[in-house]
Amino acid sequence: MAAGTEFSPAFAMLEGGFNVSVGEDEISQNSDHLKQMAIRKPPRHLSVVRQSMSTATLLQPMNTEFGVGIVAAKSGSDGKSEFLPIIRSGSCAEKGPKQYMEDEHICIDNLLEYLDGTEGFPPPGAFYGVFDGHGGTDAASYVRKNILKFIVEDSQFPVCLEKAIHNAFVKADHAFAENSSLDISSGTTALTALIFGRTMVVANAGDCRAVLGKRGRAIELSKDHKPNCASERLRIEQLGGAIYDGYLNGQLSVARALGDWHMKGPKGSACPLSAEPELQEVVLTEDDEFVIIGCDGLWDVMSSQCAVTITRKELMIHNDPERCSRELVREALKRNTCDNLTVIVICFSPDPPPRIEIPQTRVRRSISAEGLNFLKGVLDSNS
Incomplete structure (x- = not known):
């Protein structure tokens, strides 16, 4: 040559x-x-x-139908943006390979209408929750039916959403223990997402997970509270608990849950198994396309980025969040999940995600x- x-x-x-x-x-x-x-x-x-x-x-990606994973996407909007989300959602719940269905969930796309025009917070408003029960369905069912009531009735609502949500988790846990008609030894993890205007507050106690899809990138908005997690292990051991083969006191595979009162001390006392949630507040921008909320049956077999990639691809095809949630459940079953499956997909725009073009x-x-x-x-x- x-x-x-x-x-x-x-x-x-x-x-x-x-x-x-x-x-x-x-x-x-x-x-x-x-x-x-x-x-x-x-x-x-x-x-x-x-x-x-x-x-x-x-x-440019070889398979452009995904339109994801490109680091060079445009930067997020600044705080002066006039963006307001237009909220819509879809959900799917399947028993999976387990004998019983112990998951519960809630989807409210128009919270202001649901609360009959409560004053003090801007539209739009929405509320979502996934509750992964264990040891029976009583705890998950009770929390699903009552958690929103405890939030809106708290003295901090709506002035300080994070305090109101934190208090509601603890109050729901205590109220469940006082209900003599229920099996208080059953338990549930809980993850909620409350949206008012551009503000979204995610609260999590347990190993459900919320993942934000931001122009194709997966951003985790919650932490899985597993006993072997370093911060959870430290908290557990400082309160006299122990971890055996990844289980809290050899019994429970999560470090935080509501219910499970056979593992807790007197109400109000600190114990290794905590009902207190960790909270994350997000100010939504045009780049924030959707949120996926799912129980651990999804995340045990799928990474956060994989779930965002699948969801974005599906939205670009049919723009239906319910079909997206069904596809995530179907994919988790194909990957041989061993648990119940509950998935909620929440979109912030009426339009499908745009294709990300890089010259x-x-x-x-x-x-x-x-x-x-x-x-x-x-x-x-x-x-």
């Missing part, structure tokens, strides 16, 4: 179907590296061309015949 012949740079394939072109600095560095290798035979299987993600150029570029570099012959020699020595 004659000197000065144009030669396209090497490409690396990343997970998700992205091509990475090697930048000019890498080509220069590799040329120097190859010249050094000419002095001695390089070791076998040595990578001749090294890719550096710090200077790599992300090109495709072609980077071409010239390489001399000497360089090509040198590279051929190195490759031959590794064969």
